[in-house]
Amino acid sequence: MNLTNPGVGGTGLLLDVSKLPKEEAEKFQRSLEQREYSSYTSSLIPLQRSLPDIRLKGCHSLYTDLNLPETSVVIIFYNEHWSVLVRTIHSVMDNTPPHLIKEIILVDDASTDKVLKEPLKKYVSRFQKVRIVRAKSNVGLTRARIIGFEQSTAPVAVFMDGHSECFPGWLEPLVTRIAENQSIITTPHLHAVDSKSFKIIEWGQGRGMGIPIFGFPNLFFTWSTMSEEEWRKRKRETDPVRSPAIVGCVIAFSRRWFKKLGMFDPGLEIWAGEATELAIKTWLCGGGLESIPCSNVAHLYHPHRPSEKRRIAYNRNIARVSNMWLDKYKHFSENYDSSIADFGDISDRIALRDSLKCHPFEFYLTNVNPYQFIPGNGIYTGLIRNVELGTHCFDSGGGKNGDSVNVLLYSCHGQGNQLWDFTDRREIRVGGQCLDSGYGDNVVTKNCHGLRRNQEWEVISLEGHVLLESHGHCVGVTKSSKTNETELLPALTSPDS
Ligand SMILES: [Mn+2]
Structure with missing residues (x-):
């Protein structure tokens, strides 16, 4: 491959797989599938490589x-x-x-x-x-x-x-x-x-x-x-x-x-x-x-293939942790997955918490992270309904679209995926997901980043209704351009349409 010092000093080795012999290209693919990172590439980089000294001045x-x-x-x-x-x-x-x-x-x-x-x-x-x-x-x-x-x-x-x-x-x-x-x-x-x-x-x-x-x-x-x-x-x-x-x-x-x-x-x-x-x-x-x-x-960082075993373990573990430490806030996460009926015995952990005389969770919200977002604590909380359609609401449970999730219109129920908060940072969020206007005409949610930008919204009151506006665009409703002609989707439109 004519490689000289691959990866040295923290540089990468971006292989052009199309130029590899077929057998090698297959090895590359297999390594990606097996581990979700390219161990094939890693094998071509020295086991000992020096990284630059990037320490801040001082x-x-x-x-x-x-x-x-x-x-x-x-x-x-x-x-x-x-x-x-x-x-x-x-x-x-x-x-x-x-x-x-x-x-x-x-x-x-x-x-x-x-x-x-x-x-x-x-x-x-x-x-x-x-x-x-x-x-x-x-x-x-x-x-x-x-x-x-x-x-x-x-x-x-x-x-x-x-x-x-x-x-x-x-x-x-x-x-x-x-x-x-x-x-x-x-x-x-x-x-x-x-x-x-x-x-x-x-x-x-x-x-x-x-x-x-x-x-x-x-x-x-x-x-x-x-x-x-x-x-x-x-x-x-x-x-x-x-x-x-x-x-x-x-x-x-x-x-x-x-x-x-x-x-x-x-x-x-x-x-x-x-x-x-x-x-x-x-x-x-x-x-x-x-x-x-x-x-x-x-x-x-490498993506973990989602597996049912991992999902259940995660939800069970979080239910455990919530019951140990979150006091009255535990209801957010202990029932996050209602299939978790049994998260095991935590009595000795509670006894430890008592013996160490630890603060209640309220202390964390007051002193450690006063900006911790608690669902339901927004300036406004509730469902987002399109007045024209009446019975359809914003729902964050759409399909994945790269690193974002499509927002749908769905029959209103106002729970879970439809319980939105408008926060003092002007985010519109469900849990850790924020409405994001940075995806063309699509209305999506992304992980909240707290940096405002495309996650900053204006809620404009208008004759008893509200408009959601971000960077000169409003949220409206459009028909899906896909084959299903009747599917309605939220979309970013100009304010007068
Ligand atoms: Mn890791």
């Missing part, structure tokens, strides 16, 4: 004291591609002062890929500090992390996904903050590894920096931006940013604090919910979450 002089506690890095893997996992391990070792790493613990969550058994063991045996722990059966991410944590011994621990790459100087800022205050859980500023080319994509800092928050009703984490107060309170751009929620890819914390909080809830199944629970209880029980701008890690 970071270097802030973290010169290397007299810090040691860290155990715990990495879970389940059939991760060899090259991706091994690159993660190298990147931890190559970008960390050796005396700060006590050990790297790899937890094999019962992978079936044989190369991750003896060959991996042999490969890592050259590194004194790397150990593999094997789960006896597939226990899921949360329980595998607990297994790894229990095997670790350093005063600070980091959970890291097995598809990450660290930038120079990533660990010191995370640990420095924990050494100052043991009840602070820290996360790096996250960047992305492109799942096709393995190019490192830098995510910006500053005013528009993504801050993770929870979205009601299903508590899924979503990105927002820094509040005005937080932006003003920080004196330098290198200062930590208070974070209402955490993304679970890389989390650093003190061993004592994590144990005190009862670690992760071992009753959580397969995946999801663990970082949510940790975030909520940290805030409610006297600690805090901070995103540290001087620490940079890239994470390989």
